[in-house]
Amino acid sequence: MNIDGDYLWDKTGEPDAEIQELEEILGTLRYQPRPLEIPTDPHTDSRPGFFSGSTPRTLAGLAIAATLAAILVGVGLWLGLQRSQQRPAPEVVKTQNPPVPNSGPKSVQTPDESPKSTLAGTTSPPAQKQTDEPRRARHETRGWFVKNPELAAKQRREAEAAKDQLMLALRLASAKLNFAQRKTQNTNPRDPVHNQHKIG
Amino acid sequence: MYELEATADALLMTAQAQPSIAKRSVESITEAATEAALVTAVLAGDRDMFGRLYQLYAPLVHGVLLARLPRSEVEDMVQDIFLHAYRKLNTLRDAHAFGPWIAMIARNRAMDFHRRSRDTVSVDECTADLRSVESSMTKAEEILAIICTLPDAYRETLVLRLVEGMTGPEIAARTGLTPTSVRVNLHRGMKLLRAKLGFKEGLL
Numbered sequence: 001m002n003i004d005g006d007y008l009w010d011k012t013g014e015p016d017a018e019i020q021e022l023e024e025i026l027g028t029l030r031y032q033p034r035p036l037e038i039p040t041d042p043h044t045d046s047r048p049g050f051f052s053g054s055t056p057r058t059l060a061g062l063a064i065a066a067t068l069a070a071i072l073v074g075v076g077l078w079l080g081l082q083r084s085q086q087r088p089a090p091e092v093v094k095t096q097n098p099p100v101p102n103s104g105p106k107s108v109q110t111p112d113e114s115p116k117s118t119l120a121g122t123t124s125p126p127a128q129k130q131t132d133e134p135r136r137a138r139h140e141t142r143g144w145f146v147k148n149p150e151l152a153a154k155q156r157r158e159a160e161a162a163k164d165q166l167m168l169a170l171r172l173a174s175a176k177l178n179f180a181q182r183k184t185q186n187t188n189p190r191d192p193v194h195n196q197h198k199i200g
Numbered sequence: 201m202y203e204l205e206a207t208a209d210a211l212l213m214t215a216q217a218q219p220s221i222a223k224r225s226v227e228s229i230t231e232a233a234t235e236a237a238l239v240t241a242v243l244a245g246d247r248d249m250f251g252r253l254y255q256l257y258a259p260l261v262h263g264v265l266l267a268r269l270p271r272s273e274v275e276d277m278v279q280d281i282f283l284h285a286y287r288k289l290n291t292l293r294d295a296h297a298f299g300p301w302i303a304m305i306a307r308n309r310a311m312d313f314h315r316r317s318r319d320t321v322s323v324d325e326c327t328a329d330l331r332s333v334e335s336s337m338t339k340a341e342e343i344l345a346i347i348c349t350l351p352d353a354y355r356e357t358l359v360l361r362l363v364e365g366m367t368g369p370e371i372a373a374r375t376g377l378t379p380t381s382v383r384v385n386l387h388r389g390m391k392l393l394r395a396k397l398g399f400k401e402g403l404l
Contacts, residue, residue: 008361008368008386008387008390009367009368009369009383009386010367010368010369011367018394019362019390022343022362022393023362023365025339025340025343026340026343026344026359026362026363027363027365028338028340029266029271029340029341029344029363030259030262030363030364030365031258031259031262031263031278031364033255033258034275034278034279036250036251036254036258036279036282036283037279038247038250038283038286039283
């Protein structure tokens, strides 16, 4: 290997007859110089691209920043939407609660009524009613009982506009991420070259 | 520039026992500097300098393609690749790496070619075709077909050495491969080629 090794490597040392013969035969396929015809307007990109001077680390940072920005925009829009939905509706249909007869201490006692029946009257419905009130009010403010169709349509339009904005922001972020990923994958072309001897 | 000269001087001083090694190192440094200067000049708008780059690197691109594509496709594709490189030269980050860059473009183009025409031509099919019409082939084409059956890295290095007539150090400098890799590829590839040629008596 050493005898013909030098000749194979840098054409020095004792020439190997077999290699010389191969060179002679294969030399007929050698590149024949041809003039290169460069068109007058080859559309050269004299202006560097937006990401052309960026390192992979910069691109990764940009991608992360874009993602965070998209998330922030999304969260902001979502919060705004929630807040707009939680605003008290101007026209709320009141639930018709039949007035419960006040059987409290003010009730007129007939002379026949026993003290036992008076006690039962004071304990039951009013306490239950008081606990239901806040819950009902919450439901009403969430718009569950909103009956005004114009208002509902307006809210719907606002919600759809917000949703469109969010989708647009997410789409932009996704496109930027894809672009950055493609850039970072194309920025390291030397590795396959350096490791090419390992292919075989 | 001073750094390059200093490195060259240092190599000349330290490698007096091996003058050929020192000479080659200086040559490769000078070539890299020339390459960078040419790239810079082209980017500055000097179109003629691209002609110099073309003269320097056309054999490399030709060899890379010849190791992967049918011979009939190679000539036109060399031109295409250089035109593409001219358009995209501003995307080259390291002006010293024009050789590895254009070699990679050539490899990718060859892969694209096979991807596009997978139904009609592939390297193996090409080789098989060549074998089937051996009678009408020249001896050179026959040997090239055998080289085409070797693994990628070996076949490219062997074609650059045996067809294009480059030396190992030149191949390393222009492709961006390390000299050790080129040396290993050359010797292993040559060993495989000898073994394959051994089965084809009378070829050499």
